[in-house]
């Protein structure tokens with residue numbers, strides 16, 4: 273339940289324009305089928321999997337396809353956890369008027385529409401995960417808990433004396449919903465990828481484009497609702513929330529390499545070669561660009577201390 277920042281006067285948004293005016297016709301849950309058919313083509317875009325380009329993987333086509341398939345399964349499992357354990361608890365609070373900002377009826381009902389969308393996404397990616405596991409002989413236990421979930425838990429534990437866990441979760445979801453990832457943008461249009469994979473991820477991407485509009489509108493209101501000491505604290509966390517969502521999950525890739533038969537030392541060595549720190553920061557900064565612009569427009573960087581933290585995290 274969100275019971276934060278009682279000091280702040282509610283902000284009613286009378287000028288709200290719903291991005292969901294055509295939700296009945298456009299959303300997956302209201303208008304589209306479960307995608308069916310065999311996986312014919314690649315399971316994932318190779319361009320989005322730096323590990324797949326490493327010579328130890330690229331030189332063996334079975335290994336290469338298995339890495340791509342695990343990357344797909346990890347994306348699907350990431351999605352289920354994000355929707356069920358992060359986005360929907362926040363949407364539930366927004367829909368029930370328990371957020372620290374005041375929302376009108378249409379805004380609350382739109383949060384409920386997102387909740388329904390996310391429930392649908394979790395269902396279709398779960399069903400598809402089972403198909404992917406069977407088609408490529410994968411073992412779901414290799415995937416483990418996604419990095420973002422581990423990082424968010426630690427951020428909350430480290431800061432809960434100064435910021436409410438629910439407020440941190442609300443900001444994480446608001447940010448992650450505006451970070452429409454390269455996976456959602458690119459996979460549906462990659463002709464190398466199996467049509468069913470492109471369709472499943474395309475269905476998700478179409479809904480997320482509208483969620484992004486909703487949360488992009490919410491962010492400045494949320495930011496302005498914070499007391500200045502909360503802005504100071506939350507501002508320090510924003511770059512960590514961006515990295516949690518966009519940074520590479522090395523633990524996942526390490527597990528995949530071990531599953532493929534590489535020993536611990538070789539697996540670490542491969543990952544050292546795949547992930548060059550400067551290049552990672554550049555990729556994250558690029559992916560975060562629209563969200564960084566949203567922060568700027570909301571006035572986040574008016575505080576020089578916050579701007580400095582973003583620079584420390586290589587996001588400036």
Ligand SMILES: [Fe+2]
Pocket residue numbers: 355389390393476480
């Ligand atoms: Fe979703």
Ligand SMILES: [Fe+2]
Pocket residue numbers: 359386390449479480483
């Ligand atoms: Fe979403």
